[in-house]
Amino acid sequence: MSDGTDTKIVGMHQFKQSSDGIKVKLGVFVPEAAPxxxxxxxKWHLMxxxxxxxxxxxxxxxxxxxxxxxxxAIKKMKSSWK
Structure with missing residues (x-):
């Protein structure tokens, strides 16, 4: 924004294999002052x-x-989680 307001939005997603499929955590970090x-x-957009x-x-x-x-890729990710 032209007034210098922080408008950065950062998404973070985590995927983990489970015995019955996959578990997913979805998240978005927004500036504290975000409306x-x-x-x-x-939230709805990400879903x-x-x-x-x-x-x-x-x-x-x-x-x-x-x-x-x-x-x-999965093998590499698993090795970096340890």
Missing amino acids: KEIIEGH VEFQNVLEAAVQEKPNAIQKAALGL
């Missing part, structure tokens, strides 16, 4: 956006290269 309408609006991504992902069938890349 309640901004906070509520971003709808993530739901759309999940619905699209269900329709996809990964090929062998994508499966291998995902396996390596």
